[in-house]
Amino acid sequence: MKKIIVTLFSVMMIFLSACGSTAEVSETAPTTEKSSSVKETKSDKNLYKGAGLVIAVTAPEVRNGGKGESWMPQFFQDSITGNLAKYSKMTVLDRANEDLTKAEQELGETGFYTEENAVQLGQMTNAQYAVFGSITALSSSYELNFRAIDITTNEIKAAYNDRAGSKEIEDGTSIRAIITELLDGLGIGLSEKEKAQLAKTDKKSLNATKSLAKGAAAEKADNLIEALAFYAEAQENGATKKEASAGINSILGTNGTVSGNAIANLKAQAEYEKQQEAKWKKxxxxxxxxxxxxxxxxxxxxxxxxxxxxxxxxxxxxxxxxxxxxxxxxxxxxxxxxxxxxxxxxxxxxxxxxxxxxxxxxxxxxxxxxxxxxxxxxxxxxxxxxxxxxxxxxxxxxxxxxxxxxxxxxxxxxxxxxxxxxxxxxxxxxxxxxxxxxxxxxxxxxxxxxxxxxxxxxxxxxxxxxxxxxxxxxx
Incomplete structure (x- = not known):
């Protein structure tokens, strides 16, 4: 009988001790807050990022512009492409995409797409969404219009319309505003860390993208030395180094010969050498x-x-x-x-x-x-x-x-x-x-x-x- 009483007493003490421990844990506020913080961090990782979607980013059209704006289409296209790829899991089609390049050649002589040929663009690139834009030069500013369209329904998912000066375009302010509007409209959630990151400007990357675009515009205008100078700046950045190097090589790369030694090729050789001499003199x-x-x-x-x-x-x-x-x-x-x-x-x-x-x-x-x-x-x-x-x-x-x-x-x-x-x-x-x-x-x-x-x-x-x-x- 004595052994039974001792055993029951021991069981009661263990039960009371366990109850006491439970009470202490539930009343500890720091532990509760830490758990909540962990849940918020995990929810950031589960934000919708557009996985499985394909979006084509087209070069915006410049209206009323001149030589001073010739670099802007590539700059906006590359900046939007880079940021969509960075902050989403969508497949983003850029200038290097063969389907997009082919579509550009077939859909418009100007090289710019419009919303009217969005369906054809989608069929040729397998994209469900497309970004279209225009840059209209005004007396002292620019009117910027950008839209993200669901090609299958022709629904406008996001629209950005505002005016900006040259400074806002050059320093990336306009790009950040456009990206924010596009991501929100497409339902791409951003974590707090990503929002803070987007709010800042990576000046080196921005300047390299800008230099690459200006180099391409200068090369297209046959301003070869100016193009080399811009490509030289873009070559200093890892993200644009490869394309900048290709631009430099496209201007300077030659061995002064054409293949083949047949007599039929002599005329082509002579014409090629004339072109090379004219190019290098220039x-x-x-x-x-x-x-x-x-x-x-x-x-x-x-x-x-x-x-x-x-x-x-x-x-x-x-x-x-x-x-x-x-x-x-x-x-x-x-x-x-x-x-x-x-x-x-x-x-x-x-x-x-x-x-x-x-x-x-x-x-x-x-x-x-x-x-x-x-x-x-x-x-x-x-x-x-x-x-x-x-x-x-x-x-x-x-x-x-x-x-x-x-x-x-x-x-x-x-x-x-x-x-x-x-x-x-x-x-x-x-x-x-x-x-x-x-x-x-x-x-x-x-x-x-x-x-x-x-x-x-x-x-x-x-x-x-x-x-x-x-x-x-x-x-």
């Missing part, structure tokens, strides 16, 4: 024109200005530091190297040893770049914008001169900047009577001239230190 001419305006950059930093009263007592002198410097533009050097290396391949090809057009061309571009000697006219301005006085600087015997720059070993833009010293600027003999009693005085650049005061045919870029830093940060 490349050489365009390259020198491009370098004349882009090979070097003038940078000024007028952050420190020291004033000194002249001995006469009625005028002052200003010492302006750090001053100005001339810097090689790495983009121009990159283009020069690409042209120079490809031309070396042509010259070294044994099959071209006796080609007259190759011998006539000689060296297409030099392996070093050199500039003239320059002077920068600067002025002292009051706060109303009135120029109190002006002077050409620097005024030493050498002026602002850039030594020869080799294209063989490309450096980063930062290294080119560090290699060149600033030259201090000086303005003397400023009459005290011309200087206002109060108000801020500013030193600003006016114009760049060749040494001796000769006006330049083409102005080199002149940037403040802040402008240059922003421009060169990714180079």
């Amino acid at each position: 490349i050489r001419t365009d390259f020198y024109n491009y370098c004349y305006a882009n090979a070097f950059i003038i940078v000024y930093d007028f952050s420190q200005v020291e004033s000194k009263l002249d001995s006469s007592g009625d005028s002052i002198s200003l010492s302006i530091m750090p001053g100005i410097k001339i810097i090689p533009n790495r983009k121009a050097l990159f283009v020069a190297k690409k042209i120079h290396d490809e031309w070396d391949k042509i010259k070294s090809n044994p099959q071209n040893a006796n080609r007259l057009w190759v011998r006539r061309m000689g060296d297409c571009v030099p392996n070093t770049l050199s500039s003239s000697v320059y002077q920068l006219k600067i002025g002292l301005f009051d706060e109303t914008g009135y120029c109190i006085t002006e002077k050409r600087v620097p005024d030493d015997a050498w002026g602002l001169e850039q030594r020869d720059i080799s294209i063989d070993n490309l450096k980063s833009q930062k290294m080119y900047f560090n290699d060149e010293p600033f030259k201090k600027c000086y303005i003397g003999g400023i009459s005290l009577s011309k200087i206002p009693d109060d108000g801020e005085l500013l030193v600003k650049p006016i114009e760049l001239t060749s040494y001796g005061g000769g006006k330049l045919k083409v102005e080199l870029p002149i940037m403040s230190i802040d402008e240059y830093t922003e421009w060169a940060k990714d180079l």
